[in-house]
Amino acid sequence: MARxxxxxxxxxxxxxxxxxxxLDLLAGGERSVNDLVAALGVAQPLVSKHLRVLREVGLVEVRDEGRRRMYRLNGRPLKPIYDWVKSYExxxxxxxxxxxxxxxxxxxxxxxxxGDDD
Known part of the structure; x- marks a missing residue:
């Protein structure tokens, strides 16, 4: 079966x-791509690729601030994951x-x- x-x-x-x-980094607040690159220690194209995936499923939102793109967490799409995991609580x-x-x-x-009370 294909993944x-x-x-x-x-x-x-x-x-x-x-x-x-x-997502953990964005949970602390809005960040630019360069901030994420520095925090992750990986190349910018790789961070951008991951951000694209997260944007496509709605987990992050982006806004332009001058020449910078600012990313922030959108937690609503995590609710189904939370609900599923909660069933194991x-x-x-x-x-x-x-x-x-x-x-x-x-x-x-x-x-x-x-444990004996002699």
């Missing part, structure tokens, strides 16, 4: 780690509760408390 194009939806677009890093919570119990038992053993 969906990265520009079809937010799920595919954020599958690439560098695009997620761009109960499973994670249960696992963390079990892990907390195991860690507490290990801490008691380490401190010499075997």
């Amino acid at each position: 969906a194009a990265t520009t079809t939806d937010a799920f595919n677009a954020v599958a690439e780690p560098r695009r997620r890093r761009i 109960q499973s994670w919570a249960q696992r963390f509760e079990r892990l907390d119990a195991v860690l507490e038992e290990l801490k008691e053993i380490e401190n010499g408390d075997d």
Whole structure:
């Protein structure tokens, strides 16, 4: 089965780690391409390519400010990803509760408390 194009939806677009890093940077506020290039440490054409993908799925918006292009995050297209991941939250919570119990038992053993009240 062929893989969906990265520009079809937010799920595919954020599958690439560098695009997620761009979103993280833009979550802190609007940035120019040059700011992103400096923060990422990669060539401008590569950053522009990733920004194009993110724009096409609506995750970033762009505006011209003189000769600079300013990019900002648009979080609305992330909602389906949030909703999907949230469906696993109960499973994670249960696992963390079990892990907390195991860690507490290990801490008691380490401190010499075997749980018996002699």
